[in-house]
Amino acid sequence: xxxxxxxxxxxxxxHDDLLRVARCAEDAGYGAFFxxxxxxxxxxxxxxxxxxxxxxTLGALARETSRIRLGTLMSAATFRYPGPLAIAxxxxxxxxxxxxxxxxxxxxxxxxxxxxxxPFPERGERFERFAEQLExxxxxxxxxxxxxxxxVGKHYRITDSTALPKPVQRPRPPIIIGGKGHRKxxxxxxxxxxxxxxxxxxxxxxxxxxxxxxxxxxxxxxDPAGIKFSTAQTVCVGVDDAxxxxxxxxxxREADDLRAKGIAGTPGEVVDRxxxxxxxxxxxxxxxxxxxxxDLDHVELIAAEVVPQLG
Numbered sequence: 369x370x371x372x373x374x375x376x377x378x379x380x381x382x383h384d385d386l387l388r389v390a391r392c393a394e395d396a397g398y399g400a401f402f403x404x405x406x407x408x409x410x411x412x413x414x415x416x417x418x419x420x421x422x423x424x425t426l427g428a429l430a431r432e433t434s435r436i437r438l439g440t441l442m443s444a445a446t447f448r449y450p451g452p453l454a455i456a457x458x459x460x461x462x463x464x465x466x467x468x469x470x471x472x473x474x475x476x477x478x479x480x481x482x483x484x485x486x487p488f489p490e491r492g493e494r495f496e497r498f499a500e501q502l503e504x505x506x507x508x509x510x511x512x513x514x515x516x517x518x519x520v521g522k523h524y525r526i527t528d529s530t531a532l533p534k535p536v537q538r539p540r541p542p543i544i545i546g547g548k549g550h551r552k553x554x555x556x557x558x559x560x561x562x563x564x565x566x567x568x569x570x571x572x573x574x575x576x577x578x579x580x581x582x583x584x585x586x587x588x589x590x591d592p593a594g595i596k597f598s599t600a601q602t603v604c605v606g607v608d609d610a611x612x613x614x615x616x617x618x619x620x621r622e623a624d625d626l627r628a629k630g631i632a633g634t635p636g637e638v639v640d641r642x643x644x645x646x647x648x649x650x651x652x653x654x655x656x657x658x659x660x661x662x663d664l665d666h667v668e669l670i671a672a673e674v675v676p677q678l679g
Contacts, residue, residue, distance in 0.1 A: 369678045374655035378406040396671035400437035408480035430464035439469030446475040450504040458535040466536035471544035474498035509540040558584035567600040575649040598653035602630035619659040635673035
């Protein structure tokens, strides 16, 4: 089991805040630091100083960290054209010496599109564009140097792209796909995903979706073991009940609610909770949604008291 740090900076974080958390996570031994990709706050918080661009952030962190992996849960396919996105991710992969992972999704938050003059097509078209982006991005990265890449789809057309730059990781940076769809999402994951993620879903829903993705893999002759299954859950850990309650209050939540719906409690409770996730869902990676980015002691506590017990 691997624990990764996952942040939601649109809810309120400067780049310096993110840098402190990323460096703390790296020093504490976590394998990865991820961030959401949103241009508008999603909750009732003020969201100051305002949203930031995920790939600009990761490019900066690539040069200010040395070991920890970096990525998004999830970049919206509506935000960027596939060619420029492939270039940006490949460039950040070069800047990080091969530490980038691309989480890509169809987009769901209409208000952030309206607030930033970004078109937000109806759901069916968003998913079609998402599928085409996956084909294009992987196609660009797979094109040998010296050859060109062309593509004609319903929504995108590419003519004689040099398909440069190339990412450092070969054959490509890991691609993460997620979602609750019962048919199209599992089929896309079976074709393109190195990892399949469920975010903030309960165990039963996650287990059912994991099985759908596994079935979709088997249907095309792919071994489901080739996909890493993961979840993202809100985290709140304390040395005792009082500290758990204090941390829950700091993010506007109830400790008992987080125990029931997230990864929360004392270190012993959290180890048991993670064991339940593994047994009931088959996930082998958990993204800890860290909502109080000023509480670095929280990051260090989990690394010191939870991670060593996971084996």
